[in-house]
Amino acid sequence: MRGPSREQLLDVAIDEGDAALVVAVQGELDALTAPRLTVALNDAFARLAGRILVLDLTHVGFLGSAGLLVLLDSARSAAGMPGHQAMRVVVGRNRPVVLPIEIVGPRSRPGHLRECERRHHRVSHGHGRCSTRSTRKW
Amino acid sequence: MFNAEHEKVVSWIVPPVSDQGSHYGERDPTGPGLPRLGSATDGFDTELHFVLTADWVSPSLARERIRRWLGERRWPRLRIDELVLAVNEVVSNSIEHGYGLTADKPKPVLGVVEVDGRVSVGDSGSSRAVVTVTDHGNWREPDPGPSNRGRGMLLTRACTDNVVTEHRGDGTTVVLYSRPIPPPLVE
Numbered sequence: 001m002r003g004p005s006r007e008q009l010l011d012v013a014i015d016e017g018d019a020a021l022v023v024a025v026q027g028e029l030d031a032l033t034a035p036r037l038t039v040a041l042n043d044a045f046a047r048l049a050g051r052i053l054v055l056d057l058t059h060v061g062f063l064g065s066a067g068l069l070v071l072l073d074s075a076r077s078a079a080g081m082p083g084h085q086a087m088r089v090v091v092g093r094n095r096p097v098v099l100p101i102e103i104v105g106p107r108s109r110p111g112h113l114r115e116c117e118r119r120h121h122r123v124s125h126g127h128g129r130c131s132t133r134s135t136r137k138w
Numbered sequence: 139m140f141n142a143e144h145e146k147v148v149s150w151i152v153p154p155v156s157d158q159g160s161h162y163g164e165r166d167p168t169g170p171g172l173p174r175l176g177s178a179t180d181g182f183d184t185e186l187h188f189v190l191t192a193d194w195v196s197p198s199l200a201r202e203r204i205r206r207w208l209g210e211r212r213w214p215r216l217r218i219d220e221l222v223l224a225v226n227e228v229v230s231n232s233i234e235h236g237y238g239l240t241a242d243k244p245k246p247v248l249g250v251v252e253v254d255g256r257v258s259v260g261d262s263g264s265s266r267a268v269v270t271v272t273d274h275g276n277w278r279e280p281d282p283g284p285s286n287r288g289r290g291m292l293l294t295r296a297c298t299d300n301v302v303t304e305h306r307g308d309g310t311t312v313v314l315y316s317r318p319i320p321p322p323l324v325e
Contacts, residue, residue, distance in 0.1 A: 009198060028198060028201075030194075030197050030198060030201075030226060030230070031194050031197060031230050031233075031234070032194040032195060032197070032198065062198075062201060062222070062223075062226070064197070064223060064226045064227060064230065064290075064293070065227055065230070065289035065290040065292075065293055066230065068289060069289060071148070072144055072147075072148060075144070075147040075148045076143065076144065076147050078147070079143075079146065079147045084147075086146060086147055086148055086149040087147065087148050087149070088149050088151055089148060089149065089150050089151060090151045091150070091151065095215065095216065095219055096219050096222075096223075099216075099219050099220065099223060099297075100223060100293055101150060103292065103293055103296040103297075104289060104292065104293070105150055
């Protein structure tokens with residue numbers, strides 16, 4: 001039995017905007033692919049230059065403990081950087097991702113979450129600021 | 139688990155649960171006809187058996203097999219997602235802690251992880267999946283240090299009704315009991 005290759009399981013694209021750097025992940029985040037998210041997030045944090053980092057998991061088909069650990073660890077290791085702001089993680093209504101986050105994550109108030117969603121919309125779509133799109137494959 | 143320190147560095151943008159729609163726990167609406175639940179007597183193949191190598195590709199293969207197995211039975215999608223996540227964590231545990239592979243030391247070793255599944259139907263007509271994951275490695279308690287921090291077992295327990303772990307002399311067997319799903323609708 002031949003398994004899927006690493007490339008088939010995960011695709012990470014970076015969208016550079018003036019206000020935000022969006023890391024969009026497609027595929028499955030498990031112990032096989034999580035190390036590649038580590039590399040992508042560390043690189044993104046290093047190039048933030050005061051912008052907000054948005055991690056888009058809307059098109060992730062699976063998120064397990066290995067993937068959760070990577071994004072929490074990356075976010076924490078970036079916390080000491082100058083001008084640091086919390087990483088925004090966008091999951092939409094993507095059940096396989098919402099499920100593990102609901103288990104380990106904080107039970108946030110709905111009002112707070114809606115505010116986060118609005119803010120994300122402003123950041124990534126408002127004022128047409130996400131104009132330069134450079135997509136990098138990992 | 140998710141502590142105050144994490145609150146400062148990650149902001150989750152998750153729609154409120156009330157907005158998630160009724161698809162949580164609902165049967166797959168794309169499937170034709172009445173939901174068909176496998177049982178030992180209705181001619182459906184309820185048994186699942188496959189063997190994986192101790193390799194980091196294996197969890198994805200296990201997820202795909204479990205998803206297909208329960209998907210063919212028109213299980214509610216949330217129940218499938220839960221069992222897929224639980225099986226992923228247990229198979230990953232066998233690979234990491236049974237056979238000693240870590241994400242940064244991914245060299246495959248000689249060894250296998252066996253997965254068996256069956257659907258059991260209770261007296262009330264409700265069904266549950268029972269999945270057994272067996273390895274022959276030298277199992278040890280998950281390292282509480284940076285490589286694991288116990289999230290795998292937390293996810294597994296939260297996604298199932300019961301988890302039974304048996305440490306044998308020559309490996310470990312974990313039995314997962316899914317949450318029950320209601321009996322099929324009768325016209």
